[in-house]
Amino acid sequence: MEQRIGILGGTFNPIHNAHLKMALDFSETLHFDKVLIIPTRIPPHKRAADMASTEDRLEMCRLAARSSPVFQVSDLEIRRPGPSYTSDTLEFLSGENPEARFYFLTGADMFLTIQDWRRPEKIFELATICAAPREKSDIFILQNHANRLKLQYGSLFQYEILDIPLMPVSSTESADGPALGSRSILLCPSRWRTISGNAACINKNGGGFSMSISAMTVEDCKKIIRKRLGDYRYQHSVNVSKCAADLAEKYGADPHKAKIAGILHDATKETPYPEQLQMMERYGILLSDIEKQAPKLWHAVSGACFMEYELGIEDEDILNAVRYHTTARKGMTTLEKVIYIADFISAERDYPGVDELRRASRESLERVMLEGLSFSMCDLSKRKMLIHPNTFEAYNEILLAMKKE
Numbered sequence: 001m002e003q004r005i006g007i008l009g010g011t012f013n014p015i016h017n018a019h020l021k022m023a024l025d026f027s028e029t030l031h032f033d034k035v036l037i038i039p040t041r042i043p044p045h046k047r048a049a050d051m052a053s054t055e056d057r058l059e060m061c062r063l064a065a066r067s068s069p070v071f072q073v074s075d076l077e078i079r080r081p082g083p084s085y086t087s088d089t090l091e092f093l094s095g096e097n098p099e100a101r102f103y104f105l106t107g108a109d110m111f112l113t114i115q116d117w118r119r120p121e122k123i124f125e126l127a128t129i130c131a132a133p134r135e136k137s138d139i140f141i142l143q144n145h146a147n148r149l150k151l152q153y154g155s156l157f158q159y160e161i162l163d164i165p166l167m168p169v170s171s172t173e174s175a176d177g178p179a180l181g182s183r184s185i186l187l188c189p190s191r192w193r194t195i196s197g198n199a200a201c202i203n204k205n206g207g208g209f210s211m212s213i214s215a216m217t218v219e220d221c222k223k224i225i226r227k228r229l230g231d232y233r234y235q236h237s238v239n240v241s242k243c244a245a246d247l248a249e250k251y252g253a254d255p256h257k258a259k260i261a262g263i264l265h266d267a268t269k270e271t272p273y274p275e276q277l278q279m280m281e282r283y284g285i286l287l288s289d290i291e292k293q294a295p296k297l298w299h300a301v302s303g304a305c306f307m308e309y310e311l312g313i314e315d316e317d318i319l320n321a322v323r324y325h326t327t328a329r330k331g332m333t334t335l336e337k338v339i340y341i342a343d344f345i346s347a348e349r350d351y352p353g354v355d356e357l358r359r360a361s362r363e364s365l366e367r368v369m370l371e372g373l374s375f376s377m378c379d380l381s382k383r384k385m386l387i388h389p390n391t392f393e394a395y396n397e398i399l400l401a402m403k404k405e
Contacts, residue, residue, distance in 0.1 A: 002099055002100065003033045003097065004030060004033050004100070004101050005093075005100050005102050006030075006102075007035075007036050007090070007093070007102055008035055008038065008105045009038045009039075009040060009084070010039065011039070011040055011051065012039045012060060013051050013052055014057070014060045015039075015060050020071075022105060022107070022132040023035045024068060026103065026130050026132070026160070027070050029160075032070060032103065035071050035072070036093075037072070037074070038073075039057045039077065040077050041077050041078045041083075061073045076093075085118045086117060087117070087123050087126075090102060090104070103130050104128070104129050104130065106132075107131070107132055111142060111145065112142070112145055115152070120153075128158040129157070130159070130160045130161075130162075131160070131161050133162065137223035137224045139161065140224075140310075140311045140312055141224075141310055143161055143312060144309060144310055146159045216260060218241060218259045218263055222263060224264070224311070228271070229270055232348075233266055235348060236266065236348055237264070237265065237266050239346035240262040240266075240339070240346045241262030241263040241342075242259075242262070243262070243345060243347065244258035244259065244261065244262035247341060247365070248334075248335065248338050250362075251337075253338050257318050257321075261318045261321040261335065261339050264303065264311075265321070265322045266303065267303045267306050268299045271299070276298045276299065276302040277298070279305050279306065280305060282305075283305045283309055287301070290386050291388070294386050296326075300325055300326040303322050303323075304319045307322060320333070320336055321333075321340075322339065324336055327388040327390040327391050327394075328373060328391055329393065330394055330396075330397045331397070337365055340369065341365070345357050345358045345361055357372060366401070366402060369398050373394055373398070374395070377391060377395065
């Protein structure tokens with residue numbers, strides 16, 4: 001009978017409750033026969049000047065393993081000289097247990113870099129990769145990274161992702177506290193399940209997972225951008241989200257979509273320009289000559305890329321609302337106009353003329369669009385800055401439509 005063995009490797013300096021919780025959650029969900037806890041001898045990914053001795057780290061793991069009969073501790077990597085490479089460990093274990101099926105357990109950070117490890121193809125060949133998010137907002141990123149690995153490595157890459165985050169435990173919280181001996185504290189099995197690499201939702205391009213907008217909350221998005229933006233830009237995004245929801249209610253757009261687009265519209269605003277360029281090149285975005293000379297516009301394009309390819313958002317209206325929130329364009333949807341204006345008049349804005357725009361936003365969406373586009377073009381021309389052709393086209397379209405009324 002095939003054994004199902006989980007592999008929990010790491011420095012374990014020290015081992016802590018989040019490590020054990022992840023292992024127990026996967027064990028219960030995937031029905032492991034055992035989980036091997038394998039402390040490294042020399043970790044190839046990090047060096048810590050204050051790292052405990054191999055003997056102490058091994059003993060800490062043995063003490064922690066007493067919390068569940070499923071845990072077994074192996075000194076395989078500690079006995080083996082040189083750096084501890086996962087591919088070597090899996091090869092050895094596979095040779096010792098040819099009938100076993102292995103599952104390599106990892107946290108979010110390591111999962112996002114596993115393709116850069118030594119011999120990733122060998123790792124994927126010998127084990128299913130199991131990843132656990134630290135918090136709910138990580139799930140979207142992990143699932144989309146798994147999609148890219150699936151496209152790159154095909155059927156060789158198999159994965160499992162917990163769809164509920166680990167408890168917030170830092171590495172300074174050792175596993176000898178009260179939670180260690182209490183399975184009810186460590187695990188709520190009825191609330192946990194996995195999303196399988198073999199059973200993920202298929203998106204419109206035949207890839208992998210795609211995230212339903214109805215399943216994504218504003219709080220999820222706040223956690224995502226909080227990591228990416230400074231205090232001012234974060235608060236601006238929160239304000240735009242609130243303003244966009246109000247405008248959507250007034251003018252007939254979807255308020256939930258408005259909140260999501262609003263909170264994420266500046267997601268890559270503070271991402272360095274070279275990284276934004278790399279992201280756009282990676283996803284096949286070709287910038288026009290004007291766009292190449294106007295890097296302040298890039299975050300709208302790279303932000304839409306981030307949302308589609310990193311977060312798995314497929315809603316075209318939301319993506320376009322972010323894509324064109326700086327330049328506008330001809331043929332804008334109501335949601336696109338809502339985000340464009342909300343960005344102009346959010347609560348923290350205090351430039352000359354903003355109050356007039358706010359008043360106009362309460363009277364007519366078309367009128368405030370015309371005023372906003374006029375303001376933008378005048379400001380850019382005064383500063384001798386390039387004006388995107390999309391902005392001219394949007395202005396002319398709205399003005400012509402208003403003249404016909």
